Amino acid sequence: MSPAEEPLAAHAVMNTADVDEAQHVVSEVYVRHELDSLGGRPLDARLNSIASERLTLGYLVYGAHASLDLPPLEHCYHVNLTLSGRTEVTRRRGKERAVTEGARSGAVLIPTEDSTVQWTPEATQFAMKFPRAPLEEHLGGLLGHPIHDALDFDVSMDLTAGPGAALMGAVRFLQTEMDRPGGIAAAPLARAQLETYVMTxxxxxxxxxxxxxxxxxxxxxxxxxxxxxxDYIDAHAGEAFSIPQLARRMGVSTRTLQVTFARHVGMTPSEYVRDVRLTRVHADLLAANPADRSVTELAATWGFLHQGRFSEQYRAKYGRLPSQTLRS
Structure with a gap:
């Protein structure tokens, strides 16, 4: 495969024969490590990569026998999906070992353990970095509770069937969309959804x-x-608070709270707060005497200060204007 035909070819960041340069560039994109190519022999190393706050996806080739020694990653997870050739991965000072084969298997390096990775000259891989916070927060949202410890992934995965094949398919789909002119990944929201799908x-x-x-x-x-x-929103709907403040009170990140609500409630926390407050305004409008109270006054009591927007939201929920409810 020529460089122009490689995955993510439009996002090339490295093409070098120099071991020191390859070590520097790959360390900058992923994590610090020591690289050796059988005594410093020349490489045919290439890296094409894209990055966001959720993940880094790269197509990596060394083109020679290469050995990487990595300390504990600390702040990220590293996932290699082998596309061709063969690699050997060890973790925990050799206590865990995996051999990956092209299009059949991959390996995971974790934040808490040292690792080594040996590449054959023909090996090519999708090399992925997942920062800890977004991935663990995403898992917390899926489970409905915060994650406090690093994920202890198995050292290897089967890419030929089941969930492992789904992972390879998700990564391939993201890569294809990043390569396709006008692909949906060019839109920030669409790209975020694709990357979240890869995390899942x-x-x-x-x-x-x-x-x-x-x-x-x-x-x-x-x-x-x-x-x-x-329960907290129901009890404090009349008070001013932000969603980040609410998340901190619940002991989770804002993202975890948002993902959990989307999964189990079908709306965001902000939408739920607004819905509760609309319900309270509705009850007050029904009970109020229009000679004594105004829509503006009652809406402001529950935090609705923009009257035009409030009227639209109220009509969307109750099918009538708030002034009509007050007069009734």
Whole structure:
């Protein structure tokens, strides 16, 4: 495959024969490491990559026997999906070992353990970096509770069937859209959705300590986080607070709260707060004497200060204007 035909060819960041340059560039894009090519022999190394706050996706080639020694990654997870050739991965000072083969298997490096990766000259891979916070927050949203410890992924995964094949398919789809002129990944929101899909596929595709919980049937419609948040909103709907403040009070990140509500409530926390406040305004309008109270006054009591927007939201929920409810 020529460089022009490679995945993510329009996003090339490295093409070098120099071991030191390859080590520097790959360290900058991914994580610091030591690179050796059988005594410093020349490489035919190339890296094409894209990056966002959720993940880095790269197509990486060394073109020679290469050995990488990595300390614990600390702030990220690293996932290699082998496309051709062969690699050998060890973790925990050699206590865990995996051999990956092109289009058949991949490997995961974790924040808490050192690793080594040996490449054959013909090996090519999708090399992916997932920062800890977004991935763990996403898992917390899927489970309905915060994640406090690093994910202990298995060292390898099967890419030929089941969840592993779904992960490869998700990554291929993201790469294809990034390469396709006018692809939906060129739109920020569409790209974010694709990358979130890849994160979900990884969490389902490689076993870890939360796998059973993630796969278990839901025994309740609302996890505790949702119930506690709804109870707080119901009790404090008349008070001023932001969603980040609400998330901190619940002991989770804003993203975890948003993902959990989207999954279990079908709306964002902001939409739920607005819905509760509209319900309270509606009750006050029904009970009020139009000679004594105004729509503007009652709406402001529940935090609706923009009257035009409030009237639109109220009519969308109740099918009539707030002034009509007050007069009735």
């Amino acid at each position: 596929a990884l969490l389902h595709g490689v076993p870890h300590q939360y796998t059973n919980e993630l796969a278990a049937p839901r025994t309740e419609d609302r996890p505790m986080l949702v119930r506690q948040t709804q």
